Amino acid sequence: MTDEYRLALEQRATLIEQRITDLVERAVRDHEPWLAAQGPEANDTGTRHSWQAAARMIAAYRDRYGITGTAPLGNHSSFPGNISVFSGCTSDLRVGSYGDTWLGFYRPLITGSQYDIRLDSVNLNAHINANGYTFSNVVRSTTAHEFGHALRLGDHSNLPTRLMSSSRNRNVITGPTTTEVNESNSYY
Structure with a gap:
């Protein structure tokens, strides 16, 4: 250059x-x-x-x-589609409007060491507005949960104090518990 x-x-x-x-x-x-x-x-x-x-x-x-509404990431009609946050990498973290019910989604790719994580902007904004949560906490909690799957952690729906629980308080639980860190470390 x-x-x-x-x-x-x-x-x-x-x-x-x-x-x-x-x-x-x-x-x-x-x-x-x-x-x-x-x-x-x-x-x-x-x-x-x-x-x-x-x-x-x-x-x-x-x-x-060009988002002008009150929702941090805009609403369904103004959202531009999938945005690749880490373009050029072998793994992706994307924010978009996917027309589904989940807040976040994890999918391993072919090799198992690559992954695709998606956050649904419409559902995130609705969840934030319905519960009075802060934007950064919900995005941090949802992203950390999906990365937890990449680290081989499974869902624990019956343990709402854990990051990997779908029933956790996303305004409070934004990172893994010591138990979850130890569980993930035991795989490696």
Whole structure:
């Protein structure tokens, strides 16, 4: 890559980062409803950094796809389809509108070391709105649950305090329990 191209890409990256910063600052200043779904900005540094990273990701996504509604990822009619978060990888994490009842979906691919994880934006938004949950907690819980399947953890519907339970409180249980970590480690 020539120095000229490298400089052009660095300038574009700076402009994109500044646009995202401006979008989040405006959302906070104007108390935009989509941001309220994420919960209040935290005071401690670590949690605030995580909150800001999630807000930046959502703001960039909304800006890119012209989402103007109150739901963080838009609604069924405005959702652009499947978005590959990790394009170019042998595994995918996708957010889309799939017309099914699940919030998240895991599917191993041919080799078993590759996978396809999908999050349904319509169902996630409905779940968040119906339960008064924060956006980042529900997405974190659902994504972690689906990654749990990739780590060979099965569903535990009768144990609602576990990440791998479909009946868990997604606003509270956002990561694996010690038991689940140990269970996954025992496979490897």
